[in-house]
Amino acid sequence: MTTTEIQLPQSSPQIASQIAPQNTIRDGRVEADHLDLLESHSIFILREVAAETERPVLLFSGGKDSAVLLHLAVKAFWPAKLPFPVLHIDTGHNFQDVIAFRDDLISSLGERLIVASVQRSIDDGRVADPGEGSSRNRLQTTTLLDAVRDHRFDAAIGGARRDEDKARAKERVLSFRNAFGQWDPKAQRPELWQLYHGHVNPGEHLRAFPLSDWTELDIWRYIRREAISLPEIYFSHERDVIERDGMLLALSEWVTPRRGERVERMNVRFRTVGDATCTGAVRSNAVTVEEIIEEIATSRISERGATRADDRFSETSMEDRKREGYF
Amino acid sequence: MPAAAPTTHPGPPPAGLAHSDLLRFAAVGSVDDGKSTLIGRLLFDTRQLFDDQVDALAAAAERRGLGEIDLSFVTDGLRAERSQGITIDVAYRYAATPRRKFVIADCPGHLQYTRNMATGASTADLALVVVDASRGLSEQTRRHICIAALLGVTQIVVAANKMDLVGWEYEPFERLSEELSDLAQRLGIQSSWVVPVSALHGDNVVGSSKNAPWYVGPTILELLESLPAGEWARVHGSHRGSAARLPVQWVLRDPRGGRSYAGMVNGGPFRKGDRVVVLPAGLETAIQSIDTFDGPIDVAPVGKSVSLELTDHIDVSRGDLISSLDDPADVTNLIDATLCWFRDVPLRPGERLRIKHTTRLTPAVVETVSHRFDVNTLELRPVDHLSNNEIGTVSVRTADPLAVDSYRHDRITGSFILIDDATNSTVAAGMIGTPGIDRSQLNPN
Known part of the structure; x- marks a missing residue:
């Protein structure tokens, strides 16, 4: 087993970053309606997945999308507890703030957290360590598929959005994975109206994406409206970074300057949260949700383009990873 | 000279609609007529693409030795799509102009991917039909328009594409307009528009063109x-x-006691205190409260996910329909429906499948296959089977009774899918009763 069930204290410690929304007034009726529809549809999907599958699990990375996903799941099943556990695929290359956020949030909700460790997969010889300072992003696939197999999960609910990437734009809300965990983009199930069909044979599983129709801006507007807490690294802070391949990587035990590279201290924030070795920071002075919304609305660079080195290998990086069983 | 834009819709398009902030549309039409290029052009010219996405398109074009950016790559994101220059599955894109938000479903044109086109069109407000003006209206484009109309799409915008290839002549455009006008009318499409464009060069896509005075x-x-x-x-x-x-x-x-029934409101609204009936059992009760995480509400509007507490302790489970008592849904074991068939092996009477209707899954048997809808003549022809990608009329007997409405009245309680037991594949999309098409316009045979 590469997974550990984490015993969290039942007390309710302070959530790492309490974000008071700067402005709780909605942008106007039009936007409120749009967010209401997105929320309602996502809740519908979460309830369908829980009902149609035997052993679902909710994937949680500590990032903004999974924070929104978890918030929606709590809303969907309130006043009852979640009918599924929460699973974190831990690359071991974490921002400390994010792990503290994860533990505080899940324990305050009183939900069940399972952590599947990429380090354990490496120690067990399931995957080869790519070496000091290299990204473990791709290795997560093995750890995820092992966790799905060990726990006999038949549905993994994730926070991916179609606006993130051109391969994701092609994927169904309920996306079938064969016994090898593979996605076959040429043979997806038709998905008409709101008829989500979640049945699979033993060994196969589904990925479910309740946030499919949300954009990055929708996510942030919803975070503002619902006052959802996030790890502090999403907000501008001073940090030592190294510029590498056009990206600003945070100085850490895994990322140290190579020959010719310089450590600089600047105001940055993270637009996505992933493996610390391949997730870039962006220069930013945005310290509130309001300022972040303004920043994103005027940005000329896409979310993944700004922050993910792993998507730069080839023009179909995401598709290739997804075919192997990636998120 | 004629303006020729509206074919069945008189006057200019309505402007300044109050609740028009989000348009969901599906780009449909035959393979190679230029759907993906048109969507790419639309997104490019309205500046929806990020700088890094444009850079990636330029790099992809350079790698293939193309002179300029291939706009179809904006939505054709899969390796196989780019190498073959086709669209295999629907790509969803999200766009916003100062006037409105858009959810765009770029659908594949190939016959073998008709199921994916139906997926994209099933939730659309409008179909953007792309036709190669130099080649005219193909059978596959007619099929797409028919499926869109059957699915209840009431408005179409037709891009008469590749006008540059016919020298921006009026005659081919006029021929196409007349053909489309006739088709739209017979299919009961309320609003149809035809625009002469070149997606490749951008004429009449975002800005108007001088090429077609x-x-x-x-x-x-x-x-x-x-x-x-x-x-x-x-x-x-x-x-x-x-x-x-x-x-x-x-x-x-509720951990503190009590139970409520979760779902999304469809038709309505429901109000606290309303008399309702739980179908198919037919048990009458009333709404005690309407609950949400954010607190109880008095009125549950259409499209909202809520949970309902009922005044009586009755047996209610997943798959049941809580329905208005004044105008309840029909309860039946036998439904007449229009079907789009999506499996290589034809559908014949007697086939056993599973049906998913709203949230209920139950065994079903197709009792009769009576007619096939001919997309060229728009006639219903008597048949004994339906082949892959064909549309026809069937009757289905279900193990559990279903609480249904006709698709024309309610797209949620009026629709279903059929699932193959062995493979779990979705093999058909079904619409209960007479679909959105006005049958008086058809030629029943």
Whole structure:
């Protein structure tokens, strides 16, 4: 087993970053309606997945999308507890703030957290360590598929959005994975109206994406409206970074300057949260949700383009990873 | 010179609609007529693409030795799509102009991927039909328009594409307009528009073109920004007065005691205190409270996910329909339906499948296969089977009784899918009763 069930204290410690929304007034009726529809549809999907599958699990990375996903799941099943556990695929290359956020949030909700460790997969010889300072992003696939197999999960609910990437734009809300965990983009199930069909044979599983129709801006507007807490690294802070391949990587035990590279201290924030070795920071002075919304609305660079080195290998990086069983 | 834009819709498009902030549209039409290029052009010219995405397109073009950016790559993101230059599955894109938000489903044109086209069109307010003006209306394009109409899409915008290849002559455009006007009318499509464009060069897509001085109508974008949005939601039941519906998804048990029935409101609204009937059992009760995480509400509007507490302790489970008592859904074991068939092996009477209707899954047997819909002549022809990608009329007997409405009245309680037991594949999309098409316009045979 590469997974550990984490015993969290039942007390309710302070959530790492309490974000008071700067402005709780909605942008106007039009936007409120749009967010209401997105929320309602996502809740519908979460309830369908829980009902149609035997052993679902909710994937949680500590990032903004999974924070929104978890918030929606709590809303969907309130006043009852979640009918599924929460699973974190831990690359071991974490921002400390994010792990503290994860533990505080899940324990305050009183939900069940399972952590599947990429380090354990490496120690067990399931995957080869790519070496000091290299990204473990791709290795997560093995750890995820092992966790799905060990726990006999038949549905993994994730926070991916179609606006993130051109391969994701092609994927169904309920996306079938064969016994090898593979996605076959040429043979997806038709998905008409709101008829989500979640049945699979033993060994196969589904990925479910309740946030499919949300954009990055929708996510942030919803975070503002619902006052959802996030790890502090999403907000501008001073940090030592190294510029590498056009990206600003945070100085850490895994990322140290190579020959010719310089450590600089600047105001940055993270637009996505992933493996610390391949997730870039962006220069930013945005310290509130309001300022972040303004920043994103005027940005000329896409979310993944700004922050993910792993998507730069080839023009179909995401598709290739997804075919192997990636998120 | 004629303006020739509206074919069945008189006057200019309605402007300044109050609740028109989001338009869902599907780009449909035959392979190689230029759907993906048109969507790429639309997104490029309205500056929806990020700088790094444009850079990636340029790099992809350079790698293939193309002179300039291939706009179809904006939505054709899969390796196989780019190498073959085709669209295999629907790509969803999200765009916003100062006037409105868009959800775009770029659908594949190939016959073998018709199921994916139906997926994209099933939730659309409008179909953007792309036709190669140099080749005219193909059978596959007619099939797409028919499926869109059957699915209840009431408005189409036709891009008469590749006008540059016919020298921007008026005659080919006029021929196409007349053919489309006739088709739209016979299919009961309320609003159809034809615009002469070149997706490759951008004429009449976002900005108007000088190449067709005889055309004085709106561009594609102008139509997309002004035609009614929210039609899908409007048609599927929000204006049906008392005919409230809520298919039960899940029974929520309050740890402090009590239970409520979770689902999304469809038709309605429901009000606290309303008398309702739980179908198919037919048990009458009333709504004690309407609950949400954010607190109880008095009125549950269409499209909202809520949970309902009922005044009586009755047996309610997933798959049941909580329905307005004044105008309840019909309870039946035998449904007549229009079907799009999506499996290589033909459908014949006697086939056993599973049906998913709202939130209920139950065994079903197809008792009769009576007619096939001919997309060329729009005639219903008697048949004994339906082949892959064909549309026809069938009757289905279900193990559990279902609480249904006709698709024409309610797209949620009026639709279903059929599932193959062995493979779990979705093999058909079904619409209950007479679909959105006006049968009097057809030629029953």
